[in-house]
Amino acid sequence: MAAKRPLNVGLVGCGFMGRTHSNAWGKVNQFFELEYQPVLKAVCARNPEEVQGFAEQWGYESTETDWRALVTRDDIDLIDIASPNDTHAEIATAAAATGKMVTTEKPLARGGAESEQMVKAVDAAGVPNMVWYNYRRVPAVTLAKQLVDEGRLGKIFHYRAKFLQDWTISKDLPQGGAALWRLDVNVAGSGVTGDLLAHCIDTALWLNGDIDRVSAMTETFVKERHHNLTGKTEPVGIDDASAFLARFENGSLGTFEATRYARGHKALYTLEINGEHASIMWDLHDLHRLSYFDHGDEGRVRGWRSIHITDSDHPYMAHWWVPGLQIGYEHSFIHQAADFLTGLATGELVSPTFREALATDYVTDAVLKSATSEKWEMVKRA
Amino acid sequence: MAAKRPLNVGLVGCGFMGRTHSNAWGKVNQFFELEYQPVLKAVCARNPEEVQGFAEQWGYESTETDWRALVTRDDIDLIDIASPNDTHAEIATAAAATGKMVTTEKPLARGGAESEQMVKAVDAAGVPNMVWYNYRRVPAVTLAKQLVDEGRLGKIFHYRAKFLQDWTISKDLPQGGAALWRLDVNVAGSGVTGDLLAHCIDTALWLNGDIDRVSAMTETFVKERHHNLTGKTEPVGIDDASAFLARFENGSLGTFEATRYARGHKALYTLEINGEHASIMWDLHDLHRLSYFDHGDEGRVRGWRSIHITDSDHPYMAHWWVPGLQIGYEHSFIHQAADFLTGLATGELVSPTFREALATDYVTDAVLKSATSEKWEMVKRA
């Protein structure tokens, strides 16, 4: 086994996403044969005690409490941003300016305007970059992409996606700070549109091409919540629910919906594509399965196939266990890390780059605009 | 057992719906204890041979080939209309004018304007009337209604319905005549909007109250088809697919979609309601099940319940077999016939009456208008 090339990673943020990224960098070389080996050089977060504990738990060699210090360190090759949305643009831009690679948790930023600056920054610096739209690397979703690309579905008529949760129904849930920044519009940029629909849109653009225009509605069911940072009851600025109709460039119709008020669903991201010859369905609650209907099957025995995506001929699965033994959520990040590292070795940037992820921001911008204008809105093209 | 009061039925139409209605009238007294007993007095259709065969098969005492003759017969109490949409208004109006009860297959007519005339006619005549929106009487759906009415769901946040089919994808399928009148806009009035969405809307209004306004899109994927009546290739006037966003009066958000281009789905009518305390899902492809999530269940063992609707404490099911033994599609019509006959005995009209069904036409009108105007459109109120 040849010696690996080290890739020194500096992580910003040690919340939920800091954990998924750290797990990915830490495990990827145990399951994939790669030229590069991530080295967990440093992690950065504002609270010194918290960041110290996180570093010990995940094996980071050092800590920082100011991302500016992290970004200027010479011993870091890549800045990985897992902090809240309002920090992405500034950190990414600064990191790119120092010539570092940059990866960031999705969404790219709080909307197209901010995101465009980030794209410019990495393009100007010519540094590798990537956004962690991890669901593309769930093996079942990757297989869906293969099937679409192979033309098995034929002409596409319909694309359907929703992302349903139920964790903010209680009026007593506060907004802002720590784990609840997603309810604070200043930090998050928007509610479920940027958080959940962004996932649905990213996958849709990848699988089904560009969206021309949208008609949307949003709703904020709980209008005021206690704010953890101000200590006062404050208006809620985010959208609790968001749905839109879409017309894709390829002539197909799209329906999209996301909410945090769908009692009984924790993280039910589902997608379905109906083509002339075949259809595909997938569901995050059983992410190791893909449903596939092939109209070419003999009529009497034609039916939706429930494919248990655990065989070695399924994307990424040769690297894991044996047929029948499922992987979980965290593995999608490991796969994305593997692809990124492979891309470094081959010199080919891995999708979605910042530029590619910007397209999703343009759709969410149009969705939010349409919800206000109550008109169909065109989607800006990257 | 007391002697039954006969109800002399005259049926118009001997296609698919003529069969479901005949089956309902014929079987209802074998499974329900009712004061009234339908008598299959006459069936009417244009083709003498076809109507004769139908009468023999289903036990009709006589036949007619002109509905005008049927409507004026003295030995008929009720005219049941199972002929294509373009015939509903004229027949119903004439029947009501003779003082006969009138029931009609859905939709009421080809749109609100026509339907309003029918409402006026039955109201003026003061005759019992009903529209066969049969899915209300699928026991699982009826149970859903009970649960909503009991307040178990609490405040409603979301209503979601779709009706997906795949039988018109082939470009070689002609339009018009016999079984294909649903593709002929002059006969059907619209495509999936009046055919499939009408079912979704009727159930939604029943379960979740009025819809204030909608934003819709429709599409005709195959623009021209051979027309069976003209013998020529003609433009297709119907909508092949239709989707809309809705705002309900109760503050909840609705998403609706119907299509005949969803490969793999034959008649997948699904509905879901998300409330503060509980959620409900139902699916026509497994119509004997209801999915129910009760947030009041203890956390560790909380999950979607798959209720096999075959017990005697489920709506209508005490009249059928034993627990575990499912019924099918046709039974929803039998239940509706049973309720109608019960209503005759008690003097209470059974929902949906023509007036109630008109509300669905107003929604489909708004949907079709919005698809053209590309704006949100208000729904007219009955």
Add this chain to the structure above:
Amino acid sequence: MAAKRPLNVGLVGCGFMGRTHSNAWGKVNQFFELEYQPVLKAVCARNPEEVQGFAEQWGYESTETDWRALVTRDDIDLIDIASPNDTHAEIATAAAATGKMVTTEKPLARGGAESEQMVKAVDAAGVPNMVWYNYRRVPAVTLAKQLVDEGRLGKIFHYRAKFLQDWTISKDLPQGGAALWRLDVNVAGSGVTGDLLAHCIDTALWLNGDIDRVSAMTETFVKERHHNLTGKTEPVGIDDASAFLARFENGSLGTFEATRYARGHKALYTLEINGEHASIMWDLHDLHRLSYFDHGDEGRVRGWRSIHITDSDHPYMAHWWVPGLQIGYEHSFIHQAADFLTGLATGELVSPTFREALATDYVTDAVLKSATSEKWEMVKRA
């Protein structure tokens, strides 16, 4: 349409099975084109009031309260036995002796010895005969038979069946009389072995061939119950649960189980066949679906297909509604009636005849014997 040949039916029994048979005879000509038309000539049950009500409800022309009177009537062509198990042999034998056709609800009788007499009687009389093992005519099961017969599964390795119910768990449930004769060993012959396993065995023999030998265990969880006929607490003589291992003649292994103590299952009859090339699963709780796995499918998209058995190329389904619209339990009886009537016209007896059904009794005999002997027991061959 040519005039139908009448088939005058005399039914014995007006309980649950009396209803399913009556429904079948009454509806079959509305859905199938047949030369014969059943005429509901007479129904017989001991209670005059009950039988009178039943006759009115189902349209029988006359009633009897003594089956001997029914059997000797000249205006009856076929005696259909839907009364408890202990009556089958005597009635069938007497009916055959008068030259009448005989059909009987399953099991044929209370065991092989009794059943052999019935086979002799119908064979001696040369009269058409059939046992209502209705599950063979659930379209999904019939399709399974077609697939097996076409050799699609290849060499069979495993056959697996169970029939789980939960309706007798309460100790307060009495035994004997009316609907509870199934708990009275003198009437029923055995418990779940003759009631539920008999269904599993009949289908297994049909799909997978003869069983050579078995090792079984049975259990009676509630040892004493109030007896409705004696008015006293009496020992329970039936088996509450029964399971057995089987070796089929074709070299495959079988596992079978039935119980009325499986909380949560109402009538969960499931079967599965694993062959070299393909496998099949079916489940009575969703009887309109067949699960099919074809190893010949391309690896990446191979999965269990959930076939919605509602298309016109599925067995029997061209006679019902349109694709996607499911039928239910009662339809299996209608299909069996249709096949029987077709068989009369062609002169070919329809399976299972008494002789064929006797094979099932031989297996249940061996099961009960093995449960007592605690040894493997050979199955007698017909």
Add this chain to the structure above:
Amino acid sequence: MAAKRPLNVGLVGCGFMGRTHSNAWGKVNQFFELEYQPVLKAVCARNPEEVQGFAEQWGYESTETDWRALVTRDDIDLIDIASPNDTHAEIATAAAATGKMVTTEKPLARGGAESEQMVKAVDAAGVPNMVWYNYRRVPAVTLAKQLVDEGRLGKIFHYRAKFLQDWTISKDLPQGGAALWRLDVNVAGSGVTGDLLAHCIDTALWLNGDIDRVSAMTETFVKERHHNLTGKTEPVGIDDASAFLARFENGSLGTFEATRYARGHKALYTLEINGEHASIMWDLHDLHRLSYFDHGDEGRVRGWRSIHITDSDHPYMAHWWVPGLQIGYEHSFIHQAADFLTGLATGELVSPTFREALATDYVTDAVLKSATSEKWEMVKRA
């Protein structure tokens, strides 16, 4: 965060199970707060190149090619055996003799006789020991155990388990050596009985108590296979399929089956328990779900609950991601490692110890004996 106490691990074997164990030791401290921290001190396997590559991949500090050398090293606290079954007894005995802790992949050994020696060895040495019956630590299965222990099911009537695979159907598959030692009876001890049924039995004994006696059948469908070690076609000594009936000490009935000839199933381990008040089902192919039926639920809305085991109040799940995001197969090993390390800190041995696992060998012994004797066989008690 206090400094961790190191636990120096020496692993034997670097195949499939070497990977799952290494992954568990390596990740456990990133997700659980533990006093002990495993240190991957050494890994041992016969092939020097292979073991070197494995050590680099998983971060072992050193390698050995003779387990005897590993066992006598002073810098190792725990010997973890992940090599084939025929090596367990010798290595474990030697390791215990040096005072080291011992853990071993299941089954304990090739049958009760061998396993008894191992129990004696660890008991004599007084060293902590454990067998990796990992499925106990799938959160859904652990929850099942909690529900049983809380008495929610009431009296148990039925226990049902099967483990179905399809990977050895081809006659061209050889036996012996590397990944195929499971087909070599000398190495494996038995076929599916010791491999797959052992899992089913371990869970059953844990959830439902002791088994008194069994009646079994086994089959070897392919009688001869090329042997990789001898280079010749050799008789196949293992059982390809195995099924048995069981009587549990608590009066319930058990049915068990395992096979590698069930086309369409990769690793379908399912279990079901039916109690007086409630029932439970679980399925390894969707291991993140538990099905639960509570008869105490109100009748109208009673149904099987599909519990998505991803909430923080589910066993182990507070350590992972957020609700709705599933974990996979490998996590069960991490949980077992966490429990073992917790047990070291508290001084309480974690189940199943060697002694507890011996009970499973006694059942598999009885199963194999019964398959030969064709009689019911008593199960030896530990």
